[in-house]
Amino acid sequence: MSLSTHTVLQGKYGNYTVISDTKKGGGMAEIWDGKDDRGRAVIIKIAARKADGNDDIRVDKLKVETDILRELSNPSHPHIVKYIDECTHGNIPVLIMEKITGPTLKEQVVKNSLDERTALNYLSKILSAIDYVHKKNVIHRDMKPSNIIIDSQRGPVLIDFGAAKSGYTQMMSSQQSMTDMTRIGTPGWTCPEQDLEGKVDTACDIYGVGTITFYMLTGKEPRLFMDASRQIIKSPHELNSSISFTTSEMVKKAIDPHHRTFTTADDMISFLQGGGSAPPSFGRPHIILRGIKYELVDELDVGRKHDSCDANCHSLGFRTPPKISLIETGPSFISKHHIRIWKDRQGYYWIQDLRSRNGTAIYKNGSYRILTPGQKELLLDNSSVAICYNAVKGPYITFTFHER
Numbered sequence: 001m002s003l004s005t006h007t008v009l010q011g012k013y014g015n016y017t018v019i020s021d022t023k024k025g026g027g028m029a030e031i032w033d034g035k036d037d038r039g040r041a042v043i044i045k046i047a048a049r050k051a052d053g054n055d056d057i058r059v060d061k062l063k064v065e066t067d068i069l070r071e072l073s074n075p076s077h078p079h080i081v082k083y084i085d086e087c088t089h090g091n092i093p094v095l096i097m098e099k100i101t102g103p104t105l106k107e108q109v110v111k112n113s114l115d116e117r118t119a120l121n122y123l124s125k126i127l128s129a130i131d132y133v134h135k136k137n138v139i140h141r142d143m144k145p146s147n148i149i150i151d152s153q154r155g156p157v158l159i160d161f162g163a164a165k166s167g168y169t170q171m172m173s174s175q176q177s178m179t180d181m182t183r184i185g186t187p188g189w190t191c192p193e194q195d196l197e198g199k200v201d202t203a204c205d206i207y208g209v210g211t212i213t214f215y216m217l218t219g220k221e222p223r224l225f226m227d228a229s230r231q232i233i234k235s236p237h238e239l240n241s242s243i244s245f246t247t248s249e250m251v252k253k254a255i256d257p258h259h260r261t262f263t264t265a266d267d268m269i270s271f272l273q274g275g276g277s278a279p280p281s282f283g284r285p286h287i288i289l290r291g292i293k294y295e296l297v298d299e300l301d302v303g304r305k306h307d308s309c310d311a312n313c314h315s316l317g318f319r320t321p322p323k324i325s326l327i328e329t330g331p332s333f334i335s336k337h338h339i340r341i342w343k344d345r346q347g348y349y350w351i352q353d354l355r356s357r358n359g360t361a362i363y364k365n366g367s368y369r370i371l372t373p374g375q376k377e378l379l380l381d382n383s384s385v386a387i388c389y390n391a392v393k394g395p396y397i398t399f400t401f402h403e404r
Contacts, residue, residue: 003032003046009094011085016042016096028058028162033099041099042084047092059093065162066095067169068138071329072161079129081149081159100157105212106145109219116243119216122156124272126209129158131265134202134291137397138166141200143208144189145215165200167333168393188223192230192257201384201398202291203263210254210262217243222255230257263402264291285349287341289399294324296349299342302326302387303354304334313337316355326387326397333358333388333396341379341401349379349401358396361389368395 007018016034025031025048034044045065047058069083076082085096103111105122114122126148133140140147142163148156163184164170184190184200191207193200214222217236225234232255237248250271253261262268285296294300301322309318318337326334335356343349353360353371361368362377363384370389371377379385381403386395 002049003030003044003089007089009044009087009089009096011087011096013085016044016085018044028061034096036084043097043099045095045097046089049092061162062093062095064164064169065160066093068161068164068166069095069097071166072133072136072138077129077132078154079125079157080132081157100149100151100159102150102152104146105148105150105156105216108150109145109216113219114216116217116247119213120247120272122216123209123213124269125155126158126212127265127269129156130205130209131269131291133158134205134265136166137290138164139200139202140164140205140208142185142190143205143212144186145212148212167330167396168390170394188221201400202288203260203400206262206264206268207255207260209265209268210251213251213254217247217251232256263288263400264293266291266293283404285403287399287401289324290326290397296341296343299340300324301337301340301354303336303338304328304332306336338387339385350376351379351385352376356388358388358390361386361395
């Protein structure tokens with residue numbers, strides 16, 4: 001059931017009146033202007049119904065966006081669109097969000113090219129938003145200029161979390177088809193390895209930030225200047241000589257498919273604040289988990305946060321909490337002591353599932369393989385590991401091992 005002008009929706013926290021169709025919904029949803037009980041402007045988003053066999057996909061996509069925005073709005077971030085409320089209309093989910101007035105980043109760049117200073121200012125705010133998202137265990141998966149609105153006061157604001165993943169919350173793999181409509185992410189903007197069940201982690205969003213920065217600096221889509229291997233053949237400086245060499249190299253290092261120096265938001269933030277120096281952790285073995293780099297030394301455990309080990313931990317042979325303690329705000333899937341990573345005498349790193357409740361899986365040969373509890377598995381450079389894995393829902397939290 002579609003919305004119409006003057007329809008009144010009853011949400012969890014108030015009532016909302018539909019004003020007009022923005023005509024910006026695309027194929028997945030209708031987007032309407034509206035107002036709340038106090039007359040404040042809101043955006044009302046409802047899953048599109050077309051009776052074409054894909055209605056369930058559109059409904060699921062909006063449910064995912066609603067769940068993730070609700071989590072990201074507690075507390076809110078100034079550069080992420082805010083969740084306001086939710087309801088249903090004729091059993092179809094409806095999401096109510098704040099209305100952000102301004103052009104998309106794509107519209108702004110098309111109208112007026114950005115100078116380097118403005119582009120880097122925008123970049124720092126986008127990175128702040130992505131850093132917040134990743135530390136909440138969310139991956140956006142569709143970073144592109146049309147998913148950023150430029151507010152006159154706040155600057156860039158990240159929108160559209162329908163393709164995002166948060167733990168097990170995502171569009172289900174059984175609903176994926178080979179059509180463009182159900183593709184996760186947008187070709188040309190998202191990282192090459194990104195797909196619904198594949199090796200996708202927070203670094204894919206950083207790649208997306210890199211392509212966005214290329215666009216801000218040059219006014220051109222980076223895919224037009226890539227070879228078959230997705231390597232940049234013309235840098236931003238070569239396309240626009242007013243762009244500094246340092247900034248140009250930063251962009252290349254974010255999207256080079258062979259040597260990505262930047263794999264976290266903190267990497268790029270440190271580079272910007274450090275005047276072009278390499279990230280401090282570069283060159284040493286580490287894992288990237290929830291957008292944070294953890295340097296590996298000899299041995300560490302990863303598990304659910306707890307202040308001290310109880311009798312149950314002791315019975316399993318654990319005396320102290322894990323070095324990397326993960327907080328879960330909803331249902332608990334991670335075991336208190338989930339995995340162990342250690343270095344052998346030859347300098348190789350290994351991983352072991354500590355007989356966890358929901359398992360551990362490693363990504364190899366195009367799919368995840370569940371580790372046998374108690375047995376060790378060699379970690380190779382760029383190995384992707386899922387802490388908790390479900391054959392239907394996929395990975396819960398992923399991290400990537402890097403030799404340097």
